[in-house]
Amino acid sequence: MAILNILRYPDARLHKVAKPVTEFGDRIHKLVADMAETMYDAPGVGLAASQVDVHEQLVIIDTSDTKDQLRVFINPAIVWASAEKQVYDEGCLSVPGIYDGVERPAQVKVSAFDADGQPFELEADGLLAVCIQHEMEHLLGKVFVDYLSPLKRNRIKAKMLKEGRGIEREAALKAAGRRF
Ligand code: NI
Numbered sequence: 001m002a003i004l005n006i007l008r009y010p011d012a013r014l015h016k017v018a019k020p021v022t023e024f025g026d027r028i029h030k031l032v033a034d035m036a037e038t039m040y041d042a043p044g045v046g047l048a049a050s051q052v053d054v055h056e057q058l059v060i061i062d063t064s065d066t067k068d069q070l071r072v073f074i075n076p077a078i079v080w081a082s083a084e085k086q087v088y089d090e091g092c093l094s095v096p097g098i099y100d101g102v103e104r105p106a107q108v109k110v111s112a113f114d115a116d117g118q119p120f121e122l123e124a125d126g127l128l129a130v131c132i133q134h135e136m137e138h139l140l141g142k143v144f145v146d147y148l149s150p151l152k153r154n155r156i157k158a159k160m161l162k163e164g165r166g167i168e169r170e171a172a173l174k175a176a177g178r179r180f
Contacts, residue, residue, distance in 0.1 A: 001033050001034055001036075001037045002034050002037065003034075003037055003038050003041050004034050004035065004038045004052040005052065005053070006038065006042065006047075006051050006052060006093050006094060007050075007051055007052070007053055007094055008094055008095070008096070008160060008164060009092070009094050009095045009143050009145060009156070009157070009160050010157050010160060010161070011094075013050075013053055013055075014050060014051065014094055014138070014141065014143055015141040015142075015143075016050065016055045016141050017055070017139070017140060017141045018048075018049060018050050018055045018056050018057045018058075018138075018139040018140075018141075019055060019056055019057065020056070020057050020075045021056050021057055021058060021074050021075055021113070024074075024113070024115070024116060024117035028058070028074070028115055029115055031049065031054060031058065032058070032060060032072055032115045034052075035047050035049065035052060035058075035060050036060055036062075036070055038052060039060060039062070039093075040062075040067060042093050043067075044093045045061060045062060045063050045127070045131055046059065046060065046061040046062075046063075046131040046134065046135045047059070047060050047093060047135070048135045048136075048138030048139055049139075050138040050139055050141070051093060051094050051138055057074060057075045057076065057139050058072070058073070058074050059072075059073040059074075059076060059132075059135040059136060059138070059139065060072055060073075061073070061128065061131050061132065061135060063127045063128050063131055071122075072112075072114050072115045073110065073112040073113075073132070073135070073136075074112055074113040074114065074115070074117075075112060075113055076110050076111070076112035076132070076136055076139075077110065077111050077112070078108050078109070078110055078132075078133070078136065079109050079110065079111050079121070080108065080109040081105035081107070081108045081109075082105045082106050082107040082108070083105075084105070084106040084107065085103050085104060085105060085106055086103070086104065086105075086106040086129075086130070087101045087102065087103045088101065088102060088104070088127070088130045089101055090102045090130065090134055090144045092134070092143060092144055092145075094138075094143060095143065095144070095145055095156065095160065096163075097159075097163075098145065098156050098159075098160075100144070100145070100148055100152070102130075102134075102144055102147050104129070104130060104133050105129070105133070106125060106129060107123065107124065107125040107129055108123075108124055108129050108132060108133060109121060109122070109123045109124075110122050110124065110132055110136075
């Protein structure tokens with residue numbers, strides 16, 4: 001297993017759209033194991049492959065207190081979302097230190113494949129529902145700060161750029177440069 005580099009906002013690679021996984025096997029098992037090690041080390045409750053620069057539809061989540069209930073969602077799709085909404089203070093491993101309220105459906109039903117390629121469906125509410133939606137948006141190239149006002153987003157961007165160091169900083173500056 002290995003700890004992977006997590007891309008930091010506003011790295012342009014976070015905005016790539018992930019492709020479906022078409023082959024299950026050792027490569028996917030290794031990716032899941034490496035992503036799990038990376039997520040637990042961070043520590044975080046969810047990680048999308050996009051955040052480790054792998055642009056395939058794979059998300060891992062563990063919202064348990066004991067950190068031993070890893071869930072894997074491959075090629076996930078929301079098949080139902082409640083009309084009822086909830087606002088949750090979200091954070092993101094790609095935007096360290098930033099938390100802000102995001103409104104989303106309170107309950108969702110998701111269909112996906114597990115790491116062995118077995119299909120399943122899951123109904124989620126609370127933190128798990130928030131996490132599923134947040135991670136799935138990474139696969140679409142979206143980061144939660146995209147929901148915030150342009151003023152807030154620019155402030156966060158500036159903060160992230162200031163904090164970035166070394167190669168990460170260079171990559172972030174390059175990414176920001178492309179937006180103008
Ligand atoms: Ni995130």
